[in-house]
Amino acid sequence: TTKLIIDTDPGIDDAMAIFYAAAAPDIELLGLTTIFGNVTTKTATRNALRLLEAAELDLPVAHGAEQPLVLPPFEPSAHVHGDEGFGEIPAATPKGAAVAEDAADFLIRMAREHKGELVVCPIGPLTNIAVAIQRDAQFVKNCKRIVIMGGSLEAGGNITPHAEANIYHDPHAAEVVFAAAAGKVVMVGLDVTLKILCRPEDFDAIKERSPDLGGMLKEMSVFYIKFYQEVANLNGCSLHDPAAVIACTHAELFETRVVKVTVSTEQETSGETRVAEDARGDTHVAMGVDAEAVKSLFLKRLSLLP
Numbered sequence: 619t620t621k622l623i624i625d626t627d628p629g630i631d632d633a634m635a636i637f638y639a640a641a642a643p644d645i646e647l648l649g650l651t652t653i654f655g656n657v658t659t660k661t662a663t664r665n666a667l668r669l670l671e672a673a674e675l676d677l678p679v680a681h682g683a684e685q686p687l688v689l690p691p692f693e694p695s696a697h698v699h700g701d702e703g704f705g706e707i708p709a710a711t712p713k714g715a716a717v718a719e720d721a722a723d724f725l726i727r728m729a730r731e732h733k734g735e736l737v738v739c740p741i742g743p744l745t746n747i748a749v750a751i752q753r754d755a756q757f758v759k760n761c762k763r764i765v766i767m768g769g770s771l772e773a774g775g776n777i778t779p780h781a782e783a784n785i786y787h788d789p790h791a792a793e794v795v796f797a798a799a800a801g802k803v804v805m806v807g808l809d810v811t812l813k814i815l816c817r818p819e820d821f822d823a824i825k826e827r828s829p830d831l832g833g834m835l836k837e838m839s840v841f842y843i844k845f846y847q848e849v850a851n852l853n854g855c856s857l858h859d860p861a862a863v864i865a866c867t868h869a870e871l872f873e874t875r876v877v878k879v880t881v882s883t884e885q886e887t888s889g890e891t892r893v894a895e896d897a898r899g900d901t902h903v904a905m906g907v908d909a910e911a912v913k914s915l916f917l918k919r920l921s922l923l924p
């Protein structure tokens with residue numbers, strides 16, 4: 619099994635990714651760390667706790683950075699994931715609370731305790747990962763892999779014409795992470811995630827087999843798919859965050875290119891991920907995917923949930 623920590627900004631597809639990890643027999647989830655992005659970090663922590671409680675998982679949640687490294691304070695926009703991150707599902711107060719350690723310290727400690735075994739899967743902006751790298755020069759080395767949902771080499775952006783949302787919200791953090799990649803970083807970006815589409819009837823099937831948690835995902839997906847319908851005229855949604863979690867255990871379903879990734883911090887193109895042609899490649903970028911296999915794994919395993 620893969621020892622996994624998900625760094626997340628829940629978020630509808632984040633919820634899908636976390637429930638997938640909860641159901642996957644080949645994943646040992648060690649905890650969640652939280653970050654702003656789809657919502658504020660405060661809401662992300664609350665949502666992470668709610669998701670774990672819904673899945674009856676007693677695992678640590680570590681609260682992450684509340685602001686980007688360099689950019690001005692962050693304001694979430696509600697139109698993709700709703701005011702509270704889960705579409706129209708109302709806000710609720712979790713029973714538990716975050717641990718005392720912050721996200722970066724938790725990640726550093728877990729990477730030390732599970733040296734060479736821990737896979738970190740950031741599915742939000744990369745601030746916590748950058749802070750962990752800045753605090754501990756051995757952090758990347760101690761991880762087995764860091765599998766990022768973010769970026770785009772050829773598919774264009776989704777928040778601006780140039781940038782994917784997770785990288786856009788903290789391009790300076792992304793730059794720190796890609797600079798430190800050392801062969802350990804895998805980028806699962808729009809080049810592949812846009813190819814994996816889930817339709818309303820797929821979520822109906824999940825709900826049928828898993829009325830509680832699957833039913834929750836179905837309800838969230840309605841809001842998310844409405845957004846895709848409006849902006850892209852698609853009757854379905856991309857499995858961004860679940861694809862990254864699946865890449866943690868099923869690398870064979872992805873075709874990768876090894877390149878040096880840099881990130882634009884210039885105003886016009888901020889958050890664009892680029893290939894530095896003259897530098898030695900050290901990041902595995904997913905460019906191809908067996909979309910049907912990823913999707914069927916996703917649907918099959920979510921159906922295992924209560």
Ligand code: BDR
Pocket residue numbers: 629630631632656698741742767776782783784858859
């Ligand atoms: C990413 O941005 C967020 O809206 C999603 O949760 C995903 O992590 C896709 O660009």
Ligand code: CA
Pocket residue numbers: 626627628629631632655656741742859
């Ligand atoms: Ca996310």
